[in-house]
Amino acid sequence: MKTSTVVRHTLTHLFIIALGLLMIYPIVWMIVSSFKPNNMIFSDPGLIPKAVTLENYISGWRGYAGVSFGRFFLNSLILCAGAVAGNLIACTMAAYAFGRLKFVGRSFWFAVMMLTLMLPGHVTIVPQYILFNSFGWVGTFLPILVPKFLATDAFFVFLLVQFIRSLPKELDDAAIIDGCSQAGVFLRIIVPLATPALVTTALFTFLWTWDDFFNHLLYLTNPSIFSVSRALRTFVGDAGAVSNWGGALAMATLSMIPPFILFFALQKYFVEGIATTGIKG
């Protein structure tokens, strides 16, 4: 009996590992290929490179139109930092109002917020573009950042409302009796206790902003403000004329490092965030 269980478990493990390797093989191949000389990327499907070089990283880093990839990375980081700050401030404020405060029209506005959760962004994108263009914002970070400070990512409002509702209400009451204002309750009690949900919000905001392409394509219109994802697209030009595959793979590999680090550092928040709200990764 016992040995058969051991054998079965071993076989299951082996199967899971084999399938897992198959799943991540393309990414591993990409990382390995980014170190191969440009002319060997095509001819060599194996994982062990016959020659190792950093030339792809050097040529890729040179970037596009005189702007180096360092600039693109900096731009992406600025965008992500701004988006994270915006979502943390605005979504948490809205979530506190919905989750804790009693006010006229609360259930109405909450229902409206839930409706916007499902709304495909394309219905609003055209007028938003016209609006931002009339402000002279096309070609700046503002069309991507300002909406975050206006809590347009209803997903996070919902996530935070759920979390704030689960916190014991007695703490608020005690603080109010001790003379704390509503704003004080928010800053001193809700925000510290909601840290796990705030980390989840920050994490997903960062990842989505990092990987976003559609908005970057619309609004980041000149190379000096390109994000990494927008810049990677220039490696794959129109009709797919790619001259420097090595550089493209090298920069694509670099672009995966920040999500990767965040994922493994904050895995707990990640899994909880997905499992409780069904956030699409």
Place this chain on the structure above:
Amino acid sequence: MASTSDAKIQMSRTSGVARFFRRNATAYMFLTPWLLGFFVLTLYPMLYSFWLGFTNYDFTKPNSTEWIGLGNYVRMFGPLFGISQFTASNGEVMRADPYYLKSLTVTFNYVFAAVPLKLIFALAVAMLLNQRLRWVPFYRAVYYIPTLLGGSVAVAVLWRKLFERDGLVNSALSFLGFTNLPGWITNPKYALWTLILLSVWQFGSSMIIFLAGLKQIPEEYYEAASVDGANKVRQFFAITIPLLSPVILFNLVMQMIGAFQAFTQAYIIGGGSGGVLNSTLFYTLHLYIQGWTYHELGYASAMAWVLLAIIGALTALVFRTSDFWVSYGTGE
């Protein structure tokens, strides 16, 4: 005595009103950013785009915008009725969009293939990981990696590389003895399948949600079933599927809504176009090309509203059918 208590009541009443106002003011202060966002960036744009959908708004000449009634909608669906050219209500002779129906077909094919395949695969992997095994959190993390990175431009670039005529996939297949292999992305017969595969590969979120759902099913149900002589297959259909059905519904709706809006991968893999013979002309990609390549933002707005209607109708349909297949079990 009576007068003082009256005064007290009076006082508490005024302070009650004051408190009522203060509380509302505080709440609305906290809600201000969201309200502003809702009115300026959601409600107003929605109404505006609904109106734009009935005009010939051109981004390069907004001042010559004219009301064209259902013109944009005839452009979309005219070819269905054999209309290729028509006169709009402003007297303008318009051409029907020869690619709109193609983009609709491509998108429906994509959604109806990618979503079920992804859910089946996600459920299979979730069941594989839902065992009393060591290292499951680690495995779960590894299986999530494609989802973590899959939506990025980086992976789309990689995908093109993998499925080219001389890409990694063909190298592997020819190593296995296959010959005469096509360029998967440049062949209109297979191009959409590379995108479907890319979508299925990103099964991670659904898998994690399924895994959380599977953990909720009491072990005793399976034990009781196996005592009664039910085999694994029967257990799967009699216990797992019914008890998991709310989670399946949730995943189905979320993935469907997401799939209809897929853009990045098709854009990168098609090099900014719909690919060979528009075989990967996703709805949103067509919308982007009409709106931003040809500056026809009025037409793009109408397209966006049709997309909203399609997604809304299908979601409602799924919920309607859910009465028949989703059980909100009484067991728990």
